[in-house]
Amino acid sequence: MGSHFLERPANEMVEIGKIYRSFIQVVRPIYVSDHLARFGHDGLPLPILAELDYPRALANAVERTRQWQDLLDSTVLLENFPSVMSDGACQPGFFAELIRATGCGLLFDVSNALVAAKNTGTRMEAWEEAVGQFNHFHAAGFDLQCFKGREFYLDSHDRALAPESMDWVIRLASRDRPGPRTTVVIEFDDQIDVGAWQQDLRDLRRRLGPDRSPA
Numbered sequence: 001m002g003s004h005f006l007e008r009p010a011n012e013m014v015e016i017g018k019i020y021r022s023f024i025q026v027v028r029p030i031y032v033s034d035h036l037a038r039f040g041h042d043g044l045p046l047p048i049l050a051e052l053d054y055p056r057a058l059a060n061a062v063e064r065t066r067q068w069q070d071l072l073d074s075t076v077l078l079e080n081f082p083s084v085m086s087d088g089a090c091q092p093g094f095f096a097e098l099i100r101a102t103g104c105g106l107l108f109d110v111s112n113a114l115v116a117a118k119n120t121g122t123r124m125e126a127w128e129e130a131v132g133q134f135n136h137f138h139a140a141g142f143d144l145q146c147f148k149g150r151e152f153y154l155d156s157h158d159r160a161l162a163p164e165s166m167d168w169v170i171r172l173a174s175r176d177r178p179g180p181r182t183t184v185v186i187e188f189d190d191q192i193d194v195g196a197w198q199q200d201l202r203d204l205r206r207r208l209g210p211d212r213s214p215a
């Protein structure tokens with residue numbers, strides 16, 4: 001969900017928290033997730049999601065995550081961000097700290113992590129501590145873009161998975177993990193190509209093996 005729980009006024013969080021909690025109690029979803037990002041600045045909405053300033057954001061993120069989980073009466077899995085700027089290099093450590101402090105979870109978007117690794121020079125292995133505890137994954141297509149002569153990767157969600165995304169999904173989703181089931185969501189939000197989407201799902205199912213039923 002996109003609750004804006006890091007920045008929404010506390011009284012609004014209480015009100016929408018009641019609504020979400022009712023849904024959770026009735027629907028009993030496999031997991032509850034949210035975005036860990038900035039949706040606004042000085043009270044104005046941003047045109048696109050912005051990444052947290054991790055060192056400065058930790059205290060507020062810990063406090064708000066605890067509150068949000070209490071309001072929902074549920075563990076919340078927070079999704080990692082497709083960093084573009086070099087400051088995003090400390091994201092894996094931030095997540096590890098946040099998980100330790102709040103008991104929240106990680107919804108690991110494999111492609112977001114690959115985009116962040118390419119843009120910031122970090123390694124996928126930096127996520128090992130956080131990823132090893134959780135078993136819900138996202139993946140989507142990404143694109144190489146150019147702005148004022150500088151190339152960068154963008155989580156475009158508008159194409160089939162890159163082979164390295166699929167390889168990482170298979171590697172992570174194949175591991176034995178705690179919890180009753182592992183889930184993988186392949187996201188396709190723009191320029192939707194149903195054939196390419198179906199092919200990714202077929203490849204995922206084939207490579208995970210017959211005893212797996214990927215979502």
Ligand SMILES: [Fe+2]
Nearest residue numbers: 079109138187
């Ligand atoms: Fe995602």
